[in-house]
Every structure is written in C-alpha cells, then in structure tokens.
Amino acid sequence: MNATTRRIVIGTAAVSMAVSLAACGKAGDDDKAGSGGDGKSIGLLLPENKTTRYETFDRPIIEAKVRQLCGDCKVRYNNAAQDSETQKKQFDALVTQGVKVIILDTVDYKAAKSWVQQAAKKGVKVVAYDRLAEGPISAYVSYDNEKIGQLQGEALVKALGAKAKESNVVMINGSPTDPNAPFFKKGAHTVLDAQVKKVVYEQDIPDWSPDEANKKMGAAIDSLGKDGFQGVYSANDSMAGGIITALNKQGIKVPVGGQDSELAGLQRVLRGDQAFSIYKQIKPEAETTAEIAVKLLKGEKIDQLTPTKVDSLSGEFKGIPAKLYDAQVVTKENVAGTIIADKVYKAEEICTPEFKAACEAAGIK
Incomplete structure (x- = not known):
C-alpha cells in the first residue's frame, strides 16, 4: 500500500x-x-x-x-x-x-x-x-492514501473483468475518525464512479470493526437482494473477513478487495475468497x-x-x-513475489494445512 x-x-x-x-x-x-x-x-x-x-x-x-x-x-x-x-x-x-x-x-x-x-x-x-x-x-x-484507494478501485474493476461496466458495487469504508479513510474512499471513488455501473450501497464503519462490516453487508444483501451487486469494496482486510462471512452465509460469490495484507487476508486471497489486498x-x-x-x-x-x-x-x-510511501496490489499471482520474497510472512505461516493446496497452486512452497 x-x-x-x-x-x-x-x-x-x-x-x-x-x-x-x-x-x-x-x-x-x-x-x-x-x-x-x-x-x-x-x-x-x-x-x-x-x-x-x-x-x-x-x-x-x-x-x-x-x-x-x-x-x-x-x-x-x-x-x-x-x-x-x-x-x-x-x-x-x-x-x-x-x-x-x-x-x-x-x-x-x-x-x-x-x-x-x-x-x-x-x-x-x-x-x-x-x-x-x-x-x-x-x-x-x-502512504499516499488517495493513491491506495485508486489501487483498490482499479483492482476491483480488474476482478470484475469484462462485466465491470454493468456491475453494481457495495462500498464498506473505514472509520470516520481515521483521517486516512476519506482518502481511501476518495481514491476508490475516482476509479469506481467512472468504471462501474453504480455504487449502490455505501457505509462507513466505526473503529474498522469486522463485526460491524459483517452486519452492514448483511443489511446490503437484505436491501439489494442477492443479485443486486456484483462486487464489494472493503477498505481493509479485517472488514473484508466480516463481509465475506456475510456473503458466504447467503451463498453469494462476488469479488471482495481489502488492504493491509494481513495473514488471514492473504490466506483468503490464495484460496480465492478475497480478490486482492494492498501491500504496504x-x-x-x-x-x-x-x-x-x-x-x-x-x-x-x-x-x-x-x-x-x-x-x-x-x-x-x-x-x-x-x-x-507507495503501495501495491497483492493477488494470488504475486503473493510469492511480494509477501514471501520480502519475508513479511514465511511460507509455513501462510500455508497451514487448510491452505496447503491453495499455496501449491500459487507456487508457494
């Protein structure tokens, strides 16, 4: 990041x-x-x-x-x-x-x-x-926090692929008391507003709470319906975990992004539950x-x-x-060349038995 x-x-x-x-x-x-x-x-x-x-x-x-x-x-x-x-x-x-x-x-x-x-x-x-x-x-x-938001937006658009222009997106933003959160949001909006159909639901989450993010994602599903959105912007990995739990509960599979390259977030990226994170x-x-x-x-x-x-x-x-400082997007394709290469986490820390197959598929041993 x-x-x-x-x-x-x-x-x-x-x-x-x-x-x-x-x-x-x-x-x-x-x-x-x-x-x-x-x-x-x-x-x-x-x-x-x-x-x-x-x-x-x-x-x-x-x-x-x-x-x-x-x-x-x-x-x-x-x-x-x-x-x-x-x-x-x-x-x-x-x-x-x-x-x-x-x-x-x-x-x-x-x-x-x-x-x-x-x-x-x-x-x-x-x-x-x-x-x-x-x-x-x-x-x-x-970090250049507005640029990080842009990276998040661009990565979500890429994850949506050819259907990005027809896609509705939910935005779960960071804490209102964190001065970085408005920059992440602003940067993401500059990309998403131009490259997706519409941001159809948006909430700021006090204290970056994963539990609150989970609740707001649940509320978004209730409001929009299971087919009412095609992607979710999450301002960080912890909240992405709560969001993905809410999506899984309803059997919904859409791209979700994050930030911070937390261990659990990286594991979700490798397994395909989370589309990307941001490496700062x-x-x-x-x-x-x-x-x-x-x-x-x-x-x-x-x-x-x-x-x-x-x-x-x-x-x-x-x-x-x-x-x-600058940051970069992390996907399953470059975890080995960024997080592992820079020794942020060792392969064995990420590749616990539950994630062993996902790690091997990504070339992490």
Missing part, C-alpha cells in the same frame, strides 16, 4: 530482533522504561489492536530502530485499544513525564488537535505516524518514523527524511514535513 517500487526487505533477523526487543516497551511499563524527563525517552502511541499489523510489525520495528540509532534511548509504549479518551490520557501522561518527542498514530484525528497544541506549547514535538492528526505536527510519515511495506515507514523521532530528540534537522509537504485534512495546518 510503487511509482518507484521499493523492494525494502523485512529481513527475518531484523524482525526477530525487533520482536525480542518489543518486550522492553510493554504498555504501561513506564518504571522500567526509565525517567521520561531525562531527554532520552520517545513516546509511541498506537491506536488499536484489532488490526494485527500494529503489534506484529509497527511497534517492534520502531522500538528496534530507535535503540539502534540511540542506544540509551527508551521507548515508552501504549496502545489505545481504539479508545480516544484512553489515548488522550496516555498522551497527557507522556507530556507530564517530560517526554519531548511523541510518535502518535491517532484514534481520532480531530480530537488530537487540542492535545498536540498543548504539547507544542511545552516544547513537545509530535510525529504523526500512519494517520495525520490535526494540530501543529512536526512531521508525518505514511511497513518496515520503511516504521524505520523512517523512528529515525525522525531520534533526530528531533537530538535537535537535528529532518529535511532529508521529509521531502514532501502536506496540509492537515481541515486545511488549518499547512506545510507539514512529510514522507509518503
């Missing part, structure tokens, strides 16, 4: 090292993390754990990179479990403890505005990670963020790491230094 395709391998050794280090920054483990006021602590606040990527990749990679760049730096970590008020308390606690740089992947980008403003007054620099919070952000690292190389995003945070902590310039400027979604905060 490449104009210039980046083959930045998530090496097995690097990930295993990162995972082993992850234990050093458990949520709420502040006493072991050392004093926040010593100028050597970086806060890391991630939004939720329903999506497997955050605990499996983002957190351990960021923690490992910080320690590689700054041997005596400490990472003070917390996960908000999709609760904005919890994240506010975690953020405020870091500021109170004297942490001067906070990596923030926000639950609710609008709610974060006042926190970031108050922190800035105290000299705290906030690096927006993956999602752009409102406020005077010091740097932002993510997390390692470069996470490592760049860690590098920016360390430089800010040391008072060094970050210009070379942030070649782009972006404005906040509201337009109130302009010219935020940013680095935006």
Whole structure:
C-alpha cells in the first residue's frame, strides 16, 4: 500500500530482533522504561489492536530502530485499544513525564488537535505516524492514501473483468475518525464512479470493526437482494473477513478487495475468497518514523527524511514535513513475489494445512 517500487526487505533477523526487543516497551511499563524527563525517552502511541499489523510489525520495528540509532534511548509504549479518551490520557501522561518527542498514530484525528497544541506549547514535538492528526505536527510519515484507494478501485474493476461496466458495487469504508479513510474512499471513488455501473450501497464503519462490516453487508444483501451487486469494496482486510462471512452465509460469490495484507487476508486471497489486498511495506515507514523521532530528540534537522509537504485534512495546518510511501496490489499471482520474497510472512505461516493446496497452486512452497 510503487511509482518507484521499493523492494525494502523485512529481513527475518531484523524482525526477530525487533520482536525480542518489543518486550522492553510493554504498555504501561513506564518504571522500567526509565525517567521520561531525562531527554532520552520517545513516546509511541498506537491506536488499536484489532488490526494485527500494529503489534506484529509497527511497534517492534520502531522500538528496534530507535535503540539502534540511540542506544540509551527508551521507548515508552501504549496502545489505545481504539479508545480516544484512553489515548488522550496516555498522551497527557507522556507530556507530564517530560517526554519531548511523541510518535502518535491517532484514534481520532480531530480530537488530537487540542492535545498536540498543548504539547507544542511545552516544547513537545509530535510525529504523526500512519494517520495525520490535526494540530501543529512536526512531521508525518505514511502512504499516499488517495493513491491506495485508486489501487483498490482499479483492482476491483480488474476482478470484475469484462462485466465491470454493468456491475453494481457495495462500498464498506473505514472509520470516520481515521483521517486516512476519506482518502481511501476518495481514491476508490475516482476509479469506481467512472468504471462501474453504480455504487449502490455505501457505509462507513466505526473503529474498522469486522463485526460491524459483517452486519452492514448483511443489511446490503437484505436491501439489494442477492443479485443486486456484483462486487464489494472493503477498505481493509479485517472488514473484508466480516463481509465475506456475510456473503458466504447467503451463498453469494462476488469479488471482495481489502488492504493491509494481513495473514488471514492473504490466506483468503490464495484460496480465492478475497480478490486482492494492498501491500504496504511497513518496515520503511516504521524505520523512517523512528529515525525522525531520534533526530528531533537530538535537535537535528529532518529535511532529508521529509521531502514532501502536506496540509492537515481541515486545511488549518499547512506545510507539514512529510514522507509518503507507495503501495501495491497483492493477488494470488504475486503473493510469492511480494509477501514471501520480502519475508513479511514465511511460507509455513501462510500455508497451514487448510491452505496447503491453495499455496501449491500459487507456487508457494
């Protein structure tokens, strides 16, 4: 989730090292993390754990990179479990403890505005990670999210094939509190509105909830009938799982797309239950963020790491230094050449007995 395709391998050794280090920054483990006021602590606040990527990749990679760049730096970590008020308390606690740089992947980008403003007054620099919070952000690292939506739309059109122009599509979008969700939606609409017959049902899903996506898909089937749509856009893989369960219950087989290349999503892609996912190389995003945070902590310039400027979604905060990575579509034809080749998952992790035949058919051994 490449104009210039980046083959930045998530090496097995690097990930295993990162995972082993992850234990050093458990949520709420502040006493072991050392004093926040010593100028050597970086806060890391991630939004939720329903999506497997955050605990499996983002957190351990960021923690490992910080320690590689700054041997005596400490990472003070917390996960908000999709609760904005919890994240506010975690953020405020870091500021109170004297942490001067906070990596923030926000639950609710609008709610974060006042926190970031108050922190800035105290000299705290906030690096927006993956999602752009409102406020005077010091740097932002993510993906070209509108382009990701376009990739999703194009992949769904391709999956619909020759009948795309006569096809009706259901859209199940991401959380309204996630600033990336409108960009995914906008990008997808630019493609689908021009290349399919009609988007006949559309819903935003709070908290990216697979259960809620399942319910909304059920409601769409009740409203449209089993033959009332020919494809489903899902903003991510977790929700695609809920959507496909609802479709299977009614005996409906149509293309469904996703995003994030989660393990379960990849398995569905290989088996043919899900048409595609989007592969966002997390390692470069996470490592760049860690590098920016360390430089800010040391008072060094970050210009070379942030070649782009972006404005906040509201337009109130302009010219935020940013680095935006590209992404790519993953289908059963290229799982081996992307996910396996980049060592995101090992073949044996994907190819459990239930998916062994699907893996062999895709050339994964």
